[in-house]
Amino acid sequence: MAQAHPAGSPRAHLSSPVTRSVLTIQHRMLTAAREFLCRRGFTELLLPIIGPVTDPGARGAKPVDLDYYGHRYKLMTSAIMYKQTSLTTFDAIFCVAPNVRLEPLETSLTSRHLAEFHQLDVELAGASRDEAMQLAEQLVGYVVQQVLTHLPGELAGLGRDAGAFADLLSESFERRTHSDAVADLCGMGHGQNPDAEIDWAGEAMLSQKASRPFFITDYPKGSRGFYDKEDPERPGVLRNFDLIAPDGYGELCSGSERENDYPTLVARIRETGENPAKYGWYLQMVREGIPGSAGFGVGLERFTRYIAGLDSVWQAVAYPKVPGIASP
Amino acid sequence: MRDLGALRAEAFPEPAVRARARSGAANAFPDLDGYGHVLFGADTAHPAVPADPLDGLRLVPPVFVPHRLAKLVELAREPMYRDVVLETMVGGLRSTLPLYLSAFGSTQAASVDHGLAASRQAGRLGIPMVVGENVMPVNGYGRIEDDPERSMLGRINAYLAQALDGYGGVVVQQSTEDADAEVWNLVYSDPNVQALLDSGRLAFELKVGQGAKPGLGGMTVLDADTAAGLADAFAMDPVFGAGGHGVVLRCSTPGTFTEEILRQQIRLMRNNFPRAKVWVKLPPARDVRAAALVAWGAGADAVTVDGAEGGTGWAPLAFLQHVGLPLGECLRRIGQHPSCLLVSGRMWEGTRVAKCLALGANAAGLGRAALLAVDTDPENGLMNLVDCLALELQMLTSALGKYHVGALAPEDVWSAEGTSAG
Numbered sequence: 001m002a003q004a005h006p007a008g009s010p011r012a013h014l015s016s017p018v019t020r021s022v023l024t025i026q027h028r029m030l031t032a033a034r035e036f037l038c039r040r041g042f043t044e045l046l047l048p049i050i051g052p053v054t055d056p057g058a059r060g061a062k063p064v065d066l067d068y069y070g071h072r073y074k075l076m077t078s079a080i081m082y083k084q085t086s087l088t089t090f091d092a093i094f095c096v097a098p099n100v101r102l103e104p105l106e107t108s109l110t111s112r113h114l115a116e117f118h119q120l121d122v123e124l125a126g127a128s129r130d131e132a133m134q135l136a137e138q139l140v141g142y143v144v145q146q147v148l149t150h151l152p153g154e155l156a157g158l159g160r161d162a163g164a165f166a167d168l169l170s171e172s173f174e175r176r177t178h179s180d181a182v183a184d185l186c187g188m189g190h191g192q193n194p195d196a197e198i199d200w201a202g203e204a205m206l207s208q209k210a211s212r213p214f215f216i217t218d219y220p221k222g223s224r225g226f227y228d229k230e231d232p233e234r235p236g237v238l239r240n241f242d243l244i245a246p247d248g249y250g251e252l253c254s255g256s257e258r259e260n261d262y263p264t265l266v267a268r269i270r271e272t273g274e275n276p277a278k279y280g281w282y283l284q285m286v287r288e289g290i291p292g293s294a295g296f297g298v299g300l301e302r303f304t305r306y307i308a309g310l311d312s313v314w315q316a317v318a319y320p321k322v323p324g325i326a327s328p
Numbered sequence: 329m330r331d332l333g334a335l336r337a338e339a340f341p342e343p344a345v346r347a348r349a350r351s352g353a354a355n356a357f358p359d360l361d362g363y364g365h366v367l368f369g370a371d372t373a374h375p376a377v378p379a380d381p382l383d384g385l386r387l388v389p390p391v392f393v394p395h396r397l398a399k400l401v402e403l404a405r406e407p408m409y410r411d412v413v414l415e416t417m418v419g420g421l422r423s424t425l426p427l428y429l430s431a432f433g434s435t436q437a438a439s440v441d442h443g444l445a446a447s448r449q450a451g452r453l454g455i456p457m458v459v460g461e462n463v464m465p466v467n468g469y470g471r472i473e474d475d476p477e478r479s480m481l482g483r484i485n486a487y488l489a490q491a492l493d494g495y496g497g498v499v500v501q502q503s504t505e506d507a508d509a510e511v512w513n514l515v516y517s518d519p520n521v522q523a524l525l526d527s528g529r530l531a532f533e534l535k536v537g538q539g540a541k542p543g544l545g546g547m548t549v550l551d552a553d554t555a556a557g558l559a560d561a562f563a564m565d566p567v568f569g570a571g572g573h574g575v576v577l578r579c580s581t582p583g584t585f586t587e588e589i590l591r592q593q594i595r596l597m598r599n600n601f602p603r604a605k606v607w608v609k610l611p612p613a614r615d616v617r618a619a620a621l622v623a624w625g626a627g628a629d630a631v632t633v634d635g636a637e638g639g640t641g642w643a644p645l646a647f648l649q650h651v652g653l654p655l656g657e658c659l660r661r662i663g664q665h666p667s668c669l670l671v672s673g674r675m676w677e678g679t680r681v682a683k684c685l686a687l688g689a690n691a692a693g694l695g696r697a698a699l700l701a702v703d704t705d706p707e708n709g710l711m712n713l714v715d716c717l718a719l720e721l722q723m724l725t726s727a728l729g730k731y732h733v734g735a736l737a738p739e740d741v742w743s744a745e746g747t748s749a750g
Contacts, residue, residue: 062513104517105517270583275508275581278508
């Protein structure tokens with residue numbers, strides 16, 4: 001196993017002025033996000049961190065198994081199934097959810113992967129993908145604005161130029177489809193698989209070219225989780241999106257309109273290679289009826305990295321877990 | 329002489345395989361003791377399984393051999409059979425031979441020791457090795473277990489410790505049931521496996537079905553204690569009743585597939601594990617061509633077809649004798665195809681492999697033969713068996729006037745129906 005801490009030691013990292021500024025910004029971001037969502041009628045829920053199943057959609061990562069009184073349980077890789085089913089209680093929810101994914105080691109080179117991280121998860125009953133995208137755009141704008149307003153000194157101390165957000169605050173986010181993004185990348189000489197998610201290198205190239213965040217929509221089926229709704233008008237195309245930060249910071253957020261039709265979900269689960277039996281509790285709820293919805297999850301540490309202008313995402317965590325590094 | 333070893337394979341040419349495992353290439357020829365006073369010829373009294381069209385084929389050399397002329401020009405001398413190149417790509421992996429080690433599964437016969445012995449020798453040979461679907465759920469992965477050598481990682485490490493640099497690779501199988509164990513995710517994120525990933529020698533095989541029991545999932549017989557420990561993961565069927573001394577049948581589901589489900593599963597594999605090769609193992613099903621085309625179309629690096637003769641053997645008798653297409657018919661139905669095709673089922677000597685290559689396969693898998701070989705000689709049995717098989721392949725290919733096994737083609741075989749050997 002590699003070195004014990006990316007910063008040398010936990011003490012060096014925790015006592016660093018950079019860490020203190022970054023975590024101060026992150027605290028402000030959380031406060032702002034809660035303000036924004038609560039004002040719009042969202043209820044903050046505390047969702048489980050262990051369960052019999054978790055999101056299998058995480059690209060190559062291994063969920064962590066644990067022995068729960070003799071049953072194999074998982075640490076959440078994402079809260080997606082709980083987000084959907086919680087809409088039987090409230091129409092609009094959010095949570096700050098811890099996720100654990102034992103990512104492939106190659107992700108330690110992307111500067112934006114952690115094995116343990118948090119998502120600002122949002123789910124809205126009856127919403128379309130467009131509504132979810134608008135909400136994500138407004139949320140990101142509000143949080144950035146709040147940090148700029150309240151913590152200019154912290155940003156300056158980190159050497160982060162507030163001008164980096166000028167386009168973000170003045171123009172709406174561009175939208176392009178996955179197939180357009182693939183064509184862009186092929187035009188740049190990058191061999192992107194048209195059936196797959198944008199690979200790490202391709203995403204960095206697209207991000208580097210942009211001056212404000214942008215959406216990539218319409219990912220192909222087979223590249224994402226079973227819960228992203230397939231467009232009935234365009235088979236094989238999902239009603240989903242990623243939000244990509246500019247200047248090489250890469251993906252901030254993933255979201256979609258959700259599938260909530262029972263037979264469709266069973267078939268989609270099979271398309272991910274699994275036996276639907278393990279999703280018993282979830283499928284039972286879907287069968288009995290859960291609201292249609294749309295939602296997204298913002299990677300809190302990635303968002304922090306972007307706002308604070310950090311080299312690497314581990315700098316945005318008090319106790320970072322970089323894939324493959326056995327840190328505390 | 330009574331053959332040593334604990335395994336038995338009565339429906340298989342066990343004595344011949346064991347003889348090769350003991351003494352290698354010498355077994356490509358009749359017993360020297362009989363030289364000069366025994367007449368040889370086809371054994372019509374004991375035909376091979378008559379239903380397999382491969383057994384009815386003959387390899388037929390031509391008089392005119394333009395490929396030999398090309399080789400002669402290249403070498404500036406008359407080519408010999410040892411000049412035949414056997415190195416080939418097997419499902420995106422570079423292999424010294426058009427062979428790979430098939431998955432053994434977790435049947436009792438495929439004991440941990442046999443698995444380790446076969447892994448070491450496959451590594452030394454420079455041929456890819458498939459690790460069966462149930463090795464991890466049954467024996468563990470090996471990072472934190474008490475006995476890591478018995479585990480999946482034990483198999484992989486045994487292979488890697490002796491692997492020929494730049495050749496071969498490890499192919500990790502997963503089926504519907506062990507998707508629960510997330511075997512691929514675990515392997516792909518494991519620091520112990522990075523050397524394979526970095527050298528492009530890791531592949532994942534989606535097991536859609538198998539030869540011995542097409543339409544059924546995996547089955548093994550377990551004692552009651554072991555079964556209790558796996559009850560969460562597998563269905564247990566007490567088919568043996570009270571007379572079964574407490575053993576039960578562990579069953580996997582075959583998994584539900586449509587064209588769209590297969591296509592998307594493969595795409596998801598490519599999306600989630602972009603640095604691993606993708607293999608898809610099909611049963612000898614009546615729609616084998618349609619399934620293979622979907623797999624290749626979705627980007628699979630190889631399709632493996634397990635003929636009804638395949639498998640380490642344990643299956644319901646009804647399935648062993650009456651279910652599934654023979655391999656030769658699978659090859660006929662698949663016909664022309666765009667990408668790598670691998671075949672397995674009753675492979676142990678050169679002619680069957682050569683016929684399969686001529687009919688479109690790129691390589692053949694050794695399953696039972698490899699098990700018998702390492703049972704005969706744990707150190708060198710598989711090496712010896714393969715040594716003999718490789719010699720036969722070289723002799724057969726050169727006799728057909730060709731100097732790379734990849735050049736074998738339908739023109740090289742003849743059947744009584746007169747469909748080939750043109």
